[in-house]
Amino acid sequence: MLPTSIDKITIDGRIFYVKRDDLYDPHLSGNKFRKLHKLIQTPKENLDKLISYGGTQSNAMLAIAKLCHLKGWEFIYYTKPISDAQKQQNSGNFYEAVKLSMKHIEIEHDRYKEEISNLRFNLDSKTYIVDQGGAVSEAEDGLKVLADEIKEQLKGLDVKSLATPSGTGTTALFLAKALPEYKVYTTPCVGDIEYLKTQMSALVDHLPDNLIILEPKKKYHFAKLYPSFLEIYKKLLNAGIEFDLLYAPGMWEALLEQTDEEVLYIHSGGVSGNKTMLERYMKITLSSKPTRSG
Structure with missing residues (x-):
């Protein structure tokens, strides 16, 4: 298993680095x-x-x-x-x-x-x-491998912050545990911050001090359609990388609004589900257009 590459993109005038775990396999990719x-x-x-x-x-x-x-x-x-x-x-x-x-x-x-x-x-x-x-404790093994890759690949770069969105929080938790010298940003994509902390606490005795949970802009419901998420998806796509429409938009929104340093974003994969999500967005876009009479 070779280390996945790191790409650099510019969003809203800011430089971000992206760990391309999405490229490992179309189905078996990202944090999975x-x-x-x-x-x-x-x-x-x-x-x-x-x-x-x-x-x-x-x-x-x-x-x-x-x-x-x-x-x-x-x-x-x-x-x-x-x-x-x-x-x-x-x-x-x-x-x-x-x-x-x-x-x-x-x-x-x-x-x-x-x-x-x-x-x-x-x-x-x-x-x-x-x-x-x-969300199993055995996931720590694979995330230790990821942490070792990150430490090696970031040598020579002045990047001290990482980011990954959270469903159960397993990836962010074990990354923070393995990389105490880095800040690890995450945000809940399922439920709120307290729910996320509960999920994480089931896997460890205490949460690492370097794990920073960013508050979502508002209460989002998982898999619901949000125009702002689609706009972020398009902005990232125009920058050169496709991200998923379920987890990534909320994380990127939080990063752009609540951080100001250079960040390494861990691509969680999941783009295989974008086709059906985009079809859903298309349907609501078409249904919201006014019809001509006459």
């Missing part, structure tokens, strides 16, 4: 291949099956599906009920994961938490559960 490092290194004969759960726009879902496809492992993924329209889509993370032989099981809303909590009962030795979003 870092979190899954231990499983990537696991000999295929050691396991038969991976189980996970969460949302059907999940980048982790697609990454695990690709990993299982490469290893020849069965992959079972649990979600709450989804619409027939989504099941029939011919693009997006869910579609790609099913193509990679993911077995999808729906659980009714009122039974979901109980069923997920029961998944660990009666597991055999060749079945492994990956918690939602890859």
